Amino acid sequence: MSRKPWDLAFTAEPEEVGALRRVMRLHLGIWGLHDVTDEAQLCVSELVSNVITHVGLGTPTTLAVSMNGTHLRIEIHDPDTRALPTLMDAGAGSETGRGMALVDAVAARWGVLLRADRKVTWCELETGLASPGGHVDGAGVTRAEALLSLYSAAKQPSDERSSRLDRTTAEEVVIDAITDFLHWLRAHGCDVDEVLDRAQTHFEAEACGVTGERGGD
Structure with missing residues (x-):
């Protein structure tokens, strides 16, 4: 199966999150990766919300999705290289600081890449694929x-x-x-x-x- 990388430019607004989750579900269904849909949607929600909260409403942002070997890679690109995501040990009742903790809990790994003109916050999810071009075995x-x-x-x-x-x-x-x-x-x-x-x-x-x-x- 061919799983070609794709990306989508959008404006960081709360109402965009639901649309991005639907797009992610659609693409993962086409890719045969139904089992990681919930985790992928959660990561998209939290990474975009992080941009909204710490970079600002209306920020031009890009969602990029690809395969890295047998892992699903999700990237969020934004133009602010100063506001870096931080993993916080937020309490159960805390209203903030939980986003990256949730990403950390479901992702195999995550990180931040700094480019000259943008910041790339990424995470990778285990898919259960036997090979990059294969399918999830059962x-x-x-x-x-x-x-x-x-x-x-x-x-x-x-x-x-x-x-x-x-x-x-x-x-x-x-x-x-x-x-x-x-x-x-x-x-x-x-x-x-x-x-x-x-x-x-x-x-x-x-x-x-x-x-x-x-x-x-």
Whole structure:
């Protein structure tokens, strides 16, 4: 999977935070990184709020998101090189000083880079990816990968096989496999629609168990 870096310029205002959280959720969904959505949204909220509080309302700011190996990297760029984020041991009842503590709690690492014309506050989140261009492994995904490899080998001549299926080819193999399973079910007198409904129910239950209940922004 290709996860190309992207960035978004915005003005540091409280009403922008919700929009940035929605953009982050959308992009992470496309990237297949649903499991880190909550943590990524929290980091965006806190880093942007830090700019609003310590640099000022209306500050021209940029959100930049990329992959650093198997880690998700989130950067907030602002023009003030003097107001540096500080990790404070804020008390439970404190109204301030908790932002970077929250980032520190969920991120694998974070820091600040000073450029000639801007400050870059960044953090990186563990994604669970096996490789930078791979996907988050799970028992079902692992079994599916093994089945796809066997099915592809059975369907394709040896001189047409590749060591790794691209996404489009893999989708076609999945469609072929599902179609053949439906033929098998019908040949054995099974109710195809009932089996598909049960499979969908199982998938939705397992997906909910993996991602948990996530509120929309």
